[in-house]
Amino acid sequence: MLIWHLGADGRLLGATQLATEQHGYLHSFAMTDRHLVFILMPFRFSEAGAFFERMHFAPDLPCRVAVVPKSAPDTVRWFDVDFAAVYHFGDAFERGGEIHVRAVRHTDPAGASSPMGATMRGEREPAPTSGQLRTLRLDLRSGRARWQAHADHVMEFPLFDPRTPGDRPARLYAPTAVAPDVPYFNAVMSFDPERDRRQVHRYGDRVLAEEHVFVPRPGSRKPGQGWLVGTLLDADRGRSGLAVLDAEHVDDGPLAEAWLPYTFPLGFHGTFAGA
């Protein structure tokens, strides 16, 4: 596996070569001010089928974690940590000689590897219960790695204000599921894992909420001052929409909503860049 390091202007800054025996599934990665962190999930291949059908995670094996200094992209330090199925990361920061990486860990690796698989087979999808926040703690002195638990709020696709200083944790913004038993996210929350404080806005039983992008308020400096912008699918009314919430007052609900008279395909990930 080869990882390219590109500057904002597209210039090649360097490359990291991971040895072929260090294989594992990689979906995305996290970074602090000084390091890039890659979690490789171990898997075994079965004989037949499409790529994801053949790939079976191996929870009996540890995840291998590659830590790459931004200042020396051709060097890698390896850690081993208990298996976890991890696709999406929140923030990462460094404090007291440790790297802290916030990630959404799935306790059902098979379900996580084919999301909405039951729906596509025409079966009723179980409620999303397996995505929960964990912090991967990498001790740069001892070389040890461990998972730190947080409150078990269901979530996925966490984002944060990138202005948060690199030595402290960020507030996370993520879709979540609020009862009743629905097979999709129907709410959005802001979540402070350090204090287990959260604010939640529930859109409704039959409204699917996707990733909510953080948009800094122009002229603001304090991390967290801004808006959350998220896409929605209202199944009953057959329409797709966009909601804007105050990131500091998520439980007040949207400041604005706009709806199309039709639906558009669900999305994956987005980001905001000021023009």
Ligand SMILES: [Fe+2]
């Ligand atoms: Fe993704």
